[in-house]
Amino acid sequence: MTLLKDKVAIVTGAAAGIGRGIADLFADEGAAVYVLDVDEAGAEQAVAAINDRGGVAHAFRTDISKPATITPAIDDALARYGHIDILVNNAGIYPRRSFDEMTEQEWDETQNVNVKGVFHMTKLVLPHMRRSGSGKIVNISSVTFHLGYPNLTHYVASKGAVLGFTRALAREIGPQGVHVNAVTPGAIETEGEKVHANPDDIAKIVTEQCIQRRIVPLDVARVCLFLASELSDGMTGQTLNVDGGLVMY
Secondary structure: OOOOOOOEEEEEOOOOHHHHHHHHHHHHOOOEEEEEEOOHHHHHHHHHHHHHOOOEEEEEEOOOOOHHHOHHHHHHHHHHHOOOOEEEEOOOOOOOOOOOOOOHHHHHHHHHHHHHHHHHHHHHHHHHHHHHOOEEEEEEOOOHHHHOOOOOHHHHHHHHHHHHHHHHHHHHHHHHOEEEEEEEEOOEOOOOHHHHOOHHHHHHHHHHOOOOOOEOHHHHHHHHHHHHOHHHOOOOOOEEEEOOOOOOO
């Protein structure tokens, strides 16, 4: 059984990391997947890998803070398939900076991508879900919202906004058949970790998890699959934490 057979899914930030894991699993489960990323070469590589193993995927270079770069992908999906069933708002940035050193430009850039990007994507996709009377929107937030985290004030604030957005929109569009839920990943093992994370910090986090191993993109992707499929038809406005049991709430 393929849970997403005949579904059309858009996944942002899907060239690598969590987004790539989601795109791969959704394609394996039968969806036609639109891989959106500012990294055009990475998006094309992700799509080639999916297509090579018999899946269906399409790559588009997008900057989710700029709506004009998003519309070609949406237009293509509607022209090819006539519907969009799933949106995963995964793309985000997490530059580390102490609050004292943080500039207004750095604050604004983080909000523009992590919050306004979710707004733009949802604003452009939602009318087509409304028209069909169904849809699944999955917003990727972060466990850092539950914890607070130093040197990431702009990032944590943006991820808290994503949860607020999820809850309010779920109330508003639930009667129209569209579900909106969120996932808060923990310390996920990704390619970007080598650049952004301190290995000692990561090791400490793992010791504090109930599950004593690194959590990987597939762990998050499986939860997103649940939220994107009929298995979660009875829930909306919820946040699912995927962090190996680091935080409980």
